[in-house]
Amino acid sequence: MNDAFARPPARRYDYERDPAAIYRQSFAIVRAEADLDRLPESLRDVAVRLIHACGEPDIVADLAWSDGAAEAAREALGQGAPILTDVKMVEYGIIRSRLAARNEVVCTLDDPRVADHAGDLATTRSAAAVDFWQDRLAGAVVAIGNAPTALFHLLERIAEGFPRPAVILGFPVGFVGAAESKQALSENPFSIPYLTLKGRRGGSAIAAAAVNALAAGLPEEGR
């Protein structure tokens, strides 16, 4: 770095530079625009963070959850439950400093056994990777931010006797199976607590934001 860049650039644009002010203003705008009244108190801060992650206050209308889902997630996270994710983007969106219990964050998608296992099962790598969660799944926090097939496969495995996670944060995104997988989650017959976003919207940023919100509320980190 040149010495010249030890100084701030000349201000060409009028923008907020203070991280705490950015968070404060962002959350204030979200609270002003989003219809948080339809949510239980335990989910309002979570919804603020989900909206903050995608820029769309109207996702509130598509949120679906089971009673006590936020409490189940907070308790599991506080007790150090592992966090299981379908993609690296979710893994890297989780803010480690907010995991007071230093929870393990696991994405098995790149496990060298996954490609062959997907071939054996005639399914996607994302679905096959779920089978490698088995030893950590009991009481875990599952955060799915990309693949509908991972969520469907998990529900099918649980039906067959896979261990039960503490909560499923289900945010697959897209046009083929995403809405359907989240509908299946919201109708899961295993009484597994869940939080999800109906329809096509979702994604890794929202899934990570859900974990971050449930891990420690609404902090004001630098951004």
Next chain:
Amino acid sequence: MNDAFARPPARRYDYERDPAAIYRQSFAIVRAEADLDRLPESLRDVAVRLIHACGEPDIVADLAWSDGAAEAAREALGQGAPILTDVKMVEYGIIRSRLAARNEVVCTLDDPRVADHAGDLATTRSAAAVDFWQDRLAGAVVAIGNAPTALFHLLERIAEGFPRPAVILGFPVGFVGAAESKQALSENPFSIPYLTLKGRRGGSAIAAAAVNALAAGLPEEGR
């Protein structure tokens, strides 16, 4: 893994399991629903992938670009230009197998010097991290998927003499500065090619999708 899980689960749900079919169906739905006609031919495949990443065909109306931006990005990527990102989520969303030139993907946010530098400049860590791009910035592909301050800061540094990237893929998201930073990008007086999404929407998945699309078109990887 138990032997029991060497077999596929019993099919409780009717969903597409074939990765190639999922991509094919997804892209077909996007092409049917999105108004791609308003885009130049060089950006239509890119737009399909951006929509695929967020589930929202209507983002097409908010896309903005400079003439030749896609060509500039494809040429830079093909020649091995480094890819500079503001957050790890973008870094991990870029599919390495699509980078035929084995481009370096760099996120400096976790550089140990960044926190102090942000304090010295009285700005965010995301903005301060941009200063550590300096040595790689000439001819680089910049992909910003989170922080408006990173994009504003980059434009201010370029005004002061920072090297010029080949293209800026600008997708900050959120309520404070995101729309304004993308407006500034689209009005940049440096003639730097750009692709951006006006308004509040954006994010790391869209930024990574832009790189992936410009790196190799529309493949059908496993998902």
